[in-house]
Amino acid sequence: MLVWPLYLLFFFSGMAGLICEVAWTRMFGGVFGNTTHAVSAVLSSFMAGLALGSFWAGRFIDRRADELRIYGLLEVGIGLSVLAVPLAIRWLEGVYAWLYPQLALSLWALQLARTLCSFAVLLVPTFLMGATLPVLSKFAAGRNRRVEVGVGLLYGLNTLGAGAGCFLSGFVLIEHLGVQGSTSLAAGLNLALGALFLLAARWVPAGEALPPENSRVPVPTELLLAAGLAGFTALGYEVLWSRLLVFKLRTTVYAFAIMLTTFLVGLGMGSALLAALARRWREQDYHKIFGWLQLGIGLCGLVSVLLFGRLESWFSAFSGDWSARVAQQLLLAATIMLVPALLMGAAFPALSRAGAQGRQPGRTVGLLYAANTLGAVCGPLLVGFVLVQALGTQQSLVVVALLNLSIAAIVLRGRGPRLPLLLSCLAALVLIAATPGDLLLRFYNAGERELDSRVELVYAAEDVGGITTVHRLPNGERTIATGSTDVAGTSLTLRSTQKLQAHIPMLLHPGAKQVLQIGFGSGETAHLLTGYPIDHLEVAEISRSMLETAARFFPDLNHGVAAHPRFRAWVMDGANYLRLTGSRYDAILNDSIWPFYAGNSGLYTREYFQDGRERLRPGGLMTSWLPLDMPVEDFKIILKTFHVVFPYFSVWFAPTHYNKHALLVGSAEPLRLEAAAYLERFARHAQADLAEVGLGDPVLLLDCFATDQQELAGELEGVAVHTADRPLLEFSPSRATPGKGQVGVYEFLSRHRKSALALLEPAAEPQLRQAIETTHRATGHVLRGLILREQRQAGSEREFALARQLRPDHPGARAIEEYEEQLYALDLKALDGRTYDELLGLAARLGKAGLHEKTAQVLEQATHRAPEEPRGYGELGLALLRLGRAAEAVPQFERARALDPDQADTYNNLGNALRQLGKQAEAASWYRQALERDPELAEAYYNLGMLHQEQGQAREAIGQLAEAVRLRPDYVKAHINLGILLDGEHRLEEAIVHFQRAVALAPDEAAYHNLVIGLTRAGRLEEAQQRLEEATARQLDLPAARQHLVLSLVVQARAHAAKGEWRQASQWQRQAVALTPAKLQPPLLEQLKTYEAKK
The missing domain is CATH 3.40.50.150 (Vaccinia Virus protein VP39)
Structure with missing residues (x-):
């Protein structure tokens, strides 16, 4: 009978379980807070429930022959209880709110209350989840007679499913379904699995009940202890590695999903791999295999310290689009976790086979899984709450690794030659001796050094919640950070x-009088x-070490x-x-x-x-x-x-x-x-x-x-x-x-x-009002200048100058002026020792300041520093383009394309360079290739549209520019040029809409010029005047638009004069005079006198 599909369904059980775990952790965070203590209480309760369920199932399942029916009922029970958990958590909110004031002054009493509350809520679903592996292991052993194959396969599939559930939760489910929706999905999955297994129980032949309990050989205590210690070290490593990986991956939901997914996938692959190998083996000493696996895990734990010491140089700042950055983060996590996780995954089925010799499989797996899970409960608690605070993260890794080596030495004692074991232990001692005790202090500086390699780590404090650090920058500035995040x-x-x-x-x-500060x-x-x-001032701060380090x-x-006597701090979320x-x-x-x-x-x-x-x-x-x-x-x-x-x-x-x-x-x-x-x-x-x-x-x-x-x-x-x-x-x-x-x-x-005048009541005195209005206008110019500067568009210097005219002491305008003076004075010979990423950052700052020659020189240094990195060549090509050196830019873009053939921007930029060289057909080809790689690259549509415009193909150009503004509604240049093209095709009202959008996005001379002329040509003269007044208030000079409007007003006046409508003619002529510079007003004034005389 084919039963493999039933094994595969266990994958989805693991997936549902991890979705629930992730969602429940979030739900309980809303009740207990997001502290390490609170999360530990929830996870400990979760793992304890699994252990109890496994122990219970192991005690009775060998006497049953209807494993599939029992498994189906377990899944149905899980699904129903999962649906009930959110209701129970809402009830718990009231209970905890009542308990908190009674226990707030005792951390450990509060922790006990959290643990008991979460255990009570999660007991039923986690108990039933824990029972599933022993039940299916009994079913698999009855068909296969090879415990290591059945358990390895089931444990592997279930854990791989857990990895998939973790990844989906972090990247898809919670974002799109929400926390409640995710748990409902998981419950539905459990109920569906239950129904399938209950159906399968009808057509899959029943297994056999094994001899009664009193005939069983007890599982040796040393194996149960080994299983517990293996679980302890596995979760201990996960805690320690996660504390360190956040310095590179940051503390985002994606980072935690990546770390846990990598760990779980490693476990699942290791278990499945051992099952696959065991099918080919005849007789093996699985005690010995388990021992060597523990030895390998211990050595990997020690090597991981050295790997963290090298990660900064191996993985610089992540680059590329979102999927590329995720791939890089997965690779980084795998570099640390994957190999040891593979060994950990293989260890459990090996131990199960060692424990099942002459014993009943369901009971053996149940007991070993319970012991392993209890060890996993203790691992994060003892490592996070005791070892880290006493020894720090690096030495805690060494202690956990030595524990693995000790397990290996005990298990392998008397099993085979001693020399390999002695050599392995000697290698471990050499690793420990050769590793500086403060090696990881440099890694705590990794995030800051991505921005500037000269940043120094001043101090690092480790506590339960994470690592608090103090950094000093080359200019003397200091920052305090938690994990990878600067906070002050x-x-x-x-x-x-x-x-x-x-x-x-x-x-x-x-x-x-009463103030609360969070953080x-x-x-x-x-x-x-x-x-x-x-x-009174109360402060709620989640980290005690933050308070101590800041002080x-x-x-x-x-x-x-x-x-301070009026200050009180609460250390909590x-x-x-x-x-x-x-x-x-x-x-x-x-x-x-x-x-x-x-x-x-x-x-x-x-x-x-x-x-x-x-x-x-x-x-x-x-x-x-x-x-x-x-x-x-x-x-x-x-x-x-x-x-x-x-x-x-x-x-x-x-x-x-x-x-x-x-x-x-x-x-x-x-x-x-x-x-x-x-x-x-x-x-x-x-x-x-x-x-x-x-x-x-x-x-x-x-x-x-x-x-x-x-x-x-x-x-x-x-x-x-x-x-x-x-x-x-x-x-x-x-x-x-x-x-x-x-x-x-x-x-x-x-x-x-x-x-800010809107805030003042009663209205401000005239002098204060004028100062507020003037400063408001000056700040508007500063903001516009900053925007133009960041977008590398012309006009930022003019905006800052206008701000200084209105308010010479404006701090924003002065700061930019001083900053750019520093860039002008920068000695490019003093850049030795700067990293590739630092050079790219400096080049970006120089480019925004318009110093394109210096930008190109810095980027040339960057490409020599990292000749295999495409971004430097692409940025150098752009700098050369801005200098008008398109022929030199082309080979730089070609190098970038050769190193990264999927980067659409490179093709677009190459098209721009060829267009500058007059090679329009080639440019169009590169724009199209850019769009093949990124169909939503608005810049490529814009450039292709402008190319069509240059070739006199207005309709094609309109289509491309319309697509550009659809993809990027804030694309100012595209709105302006699309409006010009539409006007040329006698679609003036449509053109005006795009000019209005351009003014709303970027109220500069180009946008106002086209809008005023468009409104004037449409006969909407009053609107045109209003817009011209707006531009004048912004100190924008629009001589051509002004002249066009004046002529239209004069024409309007003459039209009314021809009809004898002298009053209207006077009004229009008067408006024309008001818009005309004084030296050009005399002829218009003469005409106005004529109209006035005939009124």
Whole structure:
């Protein structure tokens, strides 16, 4: 009878199990928080349930002959209980909310409560899950008589399914179905499996019941102990490797999915591989095989320390599109995990075969799996809570590896020659002795060194939650980071953020007395808050080492605020604290980090903001740190989520430089600011401090107000909301193009800027009003200049100059000027020792400053530094194109294409170079090849359209440009040129729509010129005048458009005069005079007098 399909179905059981585990961890995170303690409680309960189920099934299954029927019932039970878990967790929220105040002061009492609560909720489904392997192992052994083959195959398929479930959860299911939808899918899968196995039980012949229990030979204690220790080391390695891999992979949901998937796939492949080999073997000593596998695992554990020491040089910053970056991350994780995971996967079926000699298979597998799972429960707890804190990650890896070697030595004792074992142990000792004790300290600096290889690691502190580090940059700036994420520091961007997070809410709410800050960082914000007349400041910080490290290394910023009498810190997840606290606050400050980091997106959910609003006192406000370096779509998701809770909100950010950070302010009532009180409070509490970041003028701080809910109402219609069930922001990295999101958000904010005058009530005095309006206009020019600069378009220098004309001391214009002076003075001979990635970054900065000759020189150095990397050649080709050296650019693009033949941008750029050389037919061919590789490359459609325009093929050009703006609605050049082409085809109204879009996206001279002329030609003269006035207010010079409009007004006046309509003629002529420069007005004035005389 063919039973292989039944074995394959066990793959889907593993898939469903991991989907549930991932989803449940998230659900419990909403109850207990996203701390390591809370996650450990949930995972320990999950594993304990598996162990109990396996032990129970192993005790009875050998006496049964209806394994398939029992298995089907187990799957049905799993499916039904999985559906019940979300309901149980909702019940648990109330229970835990009641328990928390009673146990809050005792960490271990709280941990015990979490573990017991999660164990009670998860017991039924995990117990039934744990029973499945012994039941099917009995079925397989009854058909195969080879335990190692059946168990190896089943364990391998189930674990591979778990890997697939993990990958799908991280990359697909939760993003598209949500957490609840994912568990429902898993439950449906379990129920379907149950039905299939119950049907199969009818047509697959029953097995045989084995002898009664009292005839069984007991499984040796040493094998049970070995199984437990093997589980302990396997999960111990996973914890330790994951702590380290985040320094390269970051702490995104994708990174954790990649790490766990790699580990599970390795386990599954190892188990299946041993099953395949065992089918070819006749008689083997599986004790011996298990021992050698443990020896290999131990050696791999020691080698992994050395591998981490080399990862920084092997894997530089990830590049390419999203799928390419994922592939690179999978390769990195596999470099560390795959080989040892293969050996771990093979170990369990080998141990099962060793334990099953002369014993009943179901009971043996059940006991060994239970022991292995209990070891897996203890591994993360002891390694994470004890070893890491006592020894650090590197030495913990050594200890776990020595444990594997000890297992091997015990199991192999007396089995075969001693020499190989002695040589292996000697090799291990050599590895330990040769590895510097602080080798991994360099790896803790890997993320920072991707940006600048000269960054120094000052300090690293290890605790349960992760690794907190302090770094010093070459210019003396310092940052404090957790894992791979900077959270605070002394740079202009970070200090501006730290200061504004304190001053803005306290100046907007003069009566604030009770303040809660989520996240401590460097402690500067907390210190500044205590400078205001508040009664209490509470800080919820997830990492104790963050508090301790900041106090030790950033006393110049926090001034020992932790010892301030009005300060109190709670070491726990901030979202969890906000949900559970009974206190009420005047201001709640969400001092968070990027929302796409795993766990951190919980500080941007609708539920979190709702908890914040419910904890506010009347008139209170909540603020949230807001990143600007993200896709516009995700930026709008944050705004919409915040707005769903707070009917009134505003966005603030300091335009003192190309700032990456902003601040959201939300309240239940409209924000109002009394000018005199604001000025007095600013002078007393903020002026001296904010002068350090260029905001010492109260008008400049007011100008940080960018926009509000009224201005953004239309943009937020239909935007999705980020929730705990649908954490959309965690999946932002798959949509983001590195380094491209920030300029898009700047354009978005620039289109919707609003003057801070809207906040003042009563209205400001004339002098203050004028200062605010002037600064607002100057900042508009700074933002436009920054946008043009980032897009490498002409006109940024003019925008900065206009800003300085309006406000000579504008900090943003001055900062850019000083920065570009540094670039002009840069000595390219001083770049020795810079890495390839650093040279590319420097070239990008030089290119944005318009220093294309220097850019090309730096990129030439980069291509010599890494001749096998395509990106350097492509960037060098672009720099040469900008210098007008197209003939030199062509071979650079050709080299880039040879190294990476799938990169569509290279083909597009090659087409541009050939077009500059007048080779239009060849250029068109390369554009088409670019589109073959990326059918959504808007730039290639644009270039192909412009090529058709040059060849006089207007209709073809219109089709290509229309496709370009469809794919990229913010493509300004495409809108303008499409409008020009449509106008030429007598489709003027359509053309005007595109000119209007161009003005909305980029209100510069080209956009306004075409719009004013288009409106004039369409006879919409009043609209044309309005648009010309807008351009004039922006200090844009449009002489041709102005002249065209004046002539049209004069013609209109003459037309009315011909009809004897002198009043109308006078009105049109007067408008023409008003738009005409004074020296050209006399003839128009003469005509106006004539019209006036005849009225």
